[in-house]
Amino acid sequence: MKLKPINDHIIVKPLSAEETSASGIIIPDTVDQGRPEKGEVLAVGPGRALENGSRLPMDVKTGDQVMFKKYAPDEIKIDGEEYLVIRIDDVMAVIE
Known part of the structure; x- marks a missing residue:
């Protein structure tokens, strides 16, 4: 199934939140059961x-990694995969 966002929405695949502590200990994302705050853009609305009648250009493109407001996305599951639907206003930064 292909998702095509409308208006100012984007479809994002959440990224793992695995981190390394200052002492080098890997902290898996299962320790913090919170919602994701970053992901990869899979599709961008117009x-x-x-x-x-014109459209406001989107500031992100497919393939960008973005940070977004923690509780802004709507979560959807398709074929066992989790995706997030986010309005462009809730994207805070593109990770370079």
Whole structure:
């Protein structure tokens, strides 16, 4: 199944939150059962429609890794895979 976001929405695949502590201990994402805050953009909508009929350009593209507000995304599951649907206004940064 292919997801095609509309308006100013993006589809994101959550990234693992595995981290390493200052002493070198790997802390898996299972320790913090919180929601993800970063992911890879899989699809981008055409942008928000403006009153004059034009569209506001999107600031992200497919393949970008982004950070977003923790409780902003809507979670969806398709064929056992988890995806996030996020409005572009809830994206805080592109990870370079």
